Amino acid sequence: MEKSARKSRLKVLIADDEPITRMDIKEILQENGYNVVIEAGDGLAAVKLAEIYCPDIVLMDIRMPHLNGIEAAAEISQKIEGAIIFLTAYSDITLIEEAKQIPKVVGYIVKPVSEEEILPAVEIGFSCFLRMQTLEKEKEKFKGDLEARKIIERAKGILMQKYGWSEEFAYKKLRRLSMDQRKPMKEIAEAIIFTDFL
Template sequence: MSRSRPSSHAPRIQQRTLKVAVISPDPALGEGDADHQRQAQRCAALVQGLLDAGDEVVAVLPASPDLDERIAAAAPDLIIVDAESGVRDLLEHVVLASRDTPRPIVLFTDDDDTVTAQLAIAAGVTAYIVDGLKPNRVKPVIEVALARFEREQGLRAELSEARLQLSERKLVERAKGIVMQRQGCSEEQAFGRMRKLAMHRGLKLAEVAQRILDAAGLI
């Protein structure tokens, strides 16, 4: 009786298809000169690398004053900034456009200035890649940037939740002190009464605490 052998090939992990917006310097600023031609070739290579990797390029945009509206209309999953130089001016438009809707931002540039790189990361750039714009490197860089962005967003959410819990705990402690003072009860009794009221009215304990503090402020 023959036995079927397990496949020697590991199952492939299907990569997600991303909607990408590419931001490049405004061609009108250098139309016809050598710098423009080189930038156009860089941008074309980048777009081709994205398409070859199976991603969708939803827009190729210049850093114009209405960039935020155009990015919002394109609704990309990720933004790639391609700039040989002049990173700071270009980056300002992109960061402002992503202020209300955070997205991963990958920047490909030839500008290896350390200060510029630090400013870019501080402004919200997820990955600052110097002299690395090669079609076969685009997808790996994006995957690493996505993983980093998701991790940072998770940490921010955890920090926000921790701050909220601390704020609510302070509210409860203050309200509990008022209940103890007004009703002449112990800390445990005050907490029990607040919790019972919260359950009876279908409120969070912090909401009950805030109402107690509001009422105390009116007296």
């Protein structure tokens, strides 16, 4: 898939209590192929909208009413897979340290925001989002593989004990049954564990 096509499919949330700032950022992003679908004027609205729309990139002002950006981002990071970039008029080391503690925060832009600043930050956020997706898929696959391995080991132990087979022969038997029945080894192993399969 081409990069521009991927960008247009990304959902972007802009959270800022200044409507003009939101409009400026939205225009910059839309002119460069991003799909800005959600806008919020305060932190509480940003959290609610993020939960509904699951944005891929969040541009979050730090100083906002009802719930500040740091608190809102901390909540949002638990609800979405996407990347978060902070916007602020204050270049404050304390805020930067707080922002660094929040999972999925990938950038920090000092306002007023220009096209030259925001596009590289969003591009990096976009790349981080893609890496996060890949890592999440790899993590799920690893968990699945580990679980399958545990079940296969257990079934192998049952076969060794029941028939006096060697570990190698029990494993080969499981693999052969898997191939013959065209089913994953995990499924064959579960049948051996939970039923009188052999």
